[in-house]
Amino acid sequence: MKTYWVETYGCQMNLSDSELMEGILAADGYTRVSAAEEADVILVNTCAVRQHAEQRVLGRVAELVRVKRQRPGTLIGVCGCMAQRLGAKLIERAEYVDMVIGPDAYRSLPQLIERAECNGGAVVEIELNPAENYEGLELRRHSPVSAWIPVQRGCNYGCTFCIVPHTRGPEKNREPLAILQEITGLAQQGITEFTLLGQTVNSYAYDGWDFPSLLRAVGRLPGVRRVRFTSPHPKDLTRKLVEAMAEEEAICPHLHLPVQSGSNRVLKRMARRYTREEYLAKVDTLRQRIPHIALTTDIIVGFPGEDESDFEATLDLLRTVRYDDAFTFRYSPREGTPATRMKEDWFVPEHVAQGRLERLIATVREIAAEKNLAQVGRTAEVLIEKRARRGNLLQARTDTNKVVLIPGPDEWIGRYLKVALTGTSGATFTGFPIET
Numbered sequence: 236m237k238t239y240w241v242e243t244y245g246c247q248m249n250l251s252d253s254e255l256m257e258g259i260l261a262a263d264g265y266t267r268v269s270a271a272e273e274a275d276v277i278l279v280n281t282c283a284v285r286q287h288a289e290q291r292v293l294g295r296v297a298e299l300v301r302v303k304r305q306r307p308g309t310l311i312g313v314c315g316c317m318a319q320r321l322g323a324k325l326i327e328r329a330e331y332v333d334m335v336i337g338p339d340a341y342r343s344l345p346q347l348i349e350r351a352e353c354n355g356g357a358v359v360e361i362e363l364n365p366a367e368n369y370e371g372l373e374l375r376r377h378s379p380v381s382a383w384i385p386v387q388r389g390c391n392y393g394c395t396f397c398i399v400p401h402t403r404g405p406e407k408n409r410e411p412l413a414i415l416q417e418i419t420g421l422a423q424q425g426i427t428e429f430t431l432l433g434q435t436v437n438s439y440a441y442d443g444w445d446f447p448s449l450l451r452a453v454g455r456l457p458g459v460r461r462v463r464f465t466s467p468h469p470k471d472l473t474r475k476l477v478e479a480m481a482e483e484e485a486i487c488p489h490l491h492l493p494v495q496s497g498s499n500r501v502l503k504r505m506a507r508r509y510t511r512e513e514y515l516a517k518v519d520t521l522r523q524r525i526p527h528i529a530l531t532t533d534i535i536v537g538f539p540g541e542d543e544s545d546f547e548a549t550l551d552l553l554r555t556v557r558y559d560d561a562f563t564f565r566y567s568p569r570e571g572t573p574a575t576r577m578k579e580d581w582f583v584p585e586h587v588a589q590g591r592l593e594r595l596i597a598t599v600r601e602i603a604a605e606k607n608l609a610q611v612g613r614t615a616e617v618l619i620e621k622r623a624r625r626g627n628l629l630q631a632r633t634d635t636n637k638v639v640l641i642p643g644p645d646e647w648i649g650r651y652l653k654v655a656l657t658g659t660s661g662a663t664f665t666g667f668p669i670e671t
């Protein structure tokens with residue numbers, strides 16, 4: 236019996252790709268084991284968006300050498316965006332890696348493993364394939380409650396800080412009927428919550444279908460109770476999409492809308508293709524049509540050329556929008572991206588960027604805590620996802636994407652319950668079922 240172990244770093248797209256790789260291996264007769272130490276094949280699915288993430292992965296891969304020593308013959312594969320970015324250079328930095336597999340090469344995973352077994356040397360497969368959408372392959376999903384549905388791969392935008400267009404290639408969209416068929420099958424198995432995934436998911440277009448029409452069609456499928464999507468690009472947040480969100484009951488009132496900066500100068504240098512004013516106008520439209528919508532975002536500080544007034548503009552935008560939460564990052568130069576070629580004296584010293592990041596995080600947390608505190612005492616419908624890691628509680632989620640921890644038995648997993656929100660730690664809630 237052949238065995239595998241997959242570790243995942245990075246975004247939801249990577250988590251979904253890992254499910255895809257697991258599906259491909261399972262179809263080839265592999266069994267999943269519960270620890271890397273027991274596996275014949277170890278795959279590490281990686282992210283290249285920040286230097287820090289890459290270093291973490293390299294550290295982890297170095298640790299895995301121990302497994303190879305204990306179990307000679309174990310193969311280590313590095314997959315995903317970092318594999319694509321570094322290619323054969325990865326082998327120079329980590330000679331114990333047996334396979335380097337880019338995001339478009341997963342279909343041939345069994346053959347690549349075979350080649351690595353026979354080879355003696357490392358196998359590198361990083362060709363980008365504009366036709367590869369992984370149609371017809373079954374993912375091995377772990378949640379009986381929610382499913383990620385990739386509807387798009389790659390990206391046609393060229394934000395100057397971002398490595399993704401290099402590692403995943405141009406945008407390619409899946410056939411809508413295949414998407415609807417996949418979701419129908421999963422809904423028949425009892426899954427009720429679906430998250431449509433794409434790098435700029437709302438730029439989706441296929442044969443006359445646009446993203447709002449896909450979203451409406453998904454929301455109307457029998458058995459589908461909640462639909463989410465991530466990540467939309469603000470430029471493609473059209474009136475039509477807002478209307479679909481407002482009108483379709485199944486579409487959750489939560490949007491993760493990456494803004495990156497509140498300064499027009501910085502947005503222009505980032506090539507984000509919208510201004511602060513345009514972004515804020517879209518937020519207004521969303522809130523007019525969906526008043527209880529929860530908004531989250533991504534923000535980068537310390538981008539080349541960002542001065543104190545630009546940073547103040549970002550803080551001001553935060554206070555204007557009052558996000559429910561935000562992922563905050565210090566700019567990380569990625570080799571090959573246009574931002575790395577900007578004027579040398581534009582680069583923000585590390586201690587300045589770090590100081591801004593800390594102020595940004597404090598502001599995000601303060602607003603999020605205020606907003607969450609205002610929810611305490613209210614009731615909400617939650618979907619019970621799984622047993623929480625700590626405290627013998629169940630982890631549940633509201634339609635606005637807030638995590639709620641409640642007491643209850645495992646049999647409740649997969650059910651929708653009304654809960655009273657009894658407290659908040661600032662980020663997550665505690666709750667109590669008021670109707671079972």
Ligand code: SF4
Pocket residue numbers: 390391392393394397398399400434435468
């Ligand atoms: S839209 Fe910009 S940030 Fe998002 S994946 Fe594409 S290039 Fe990167």
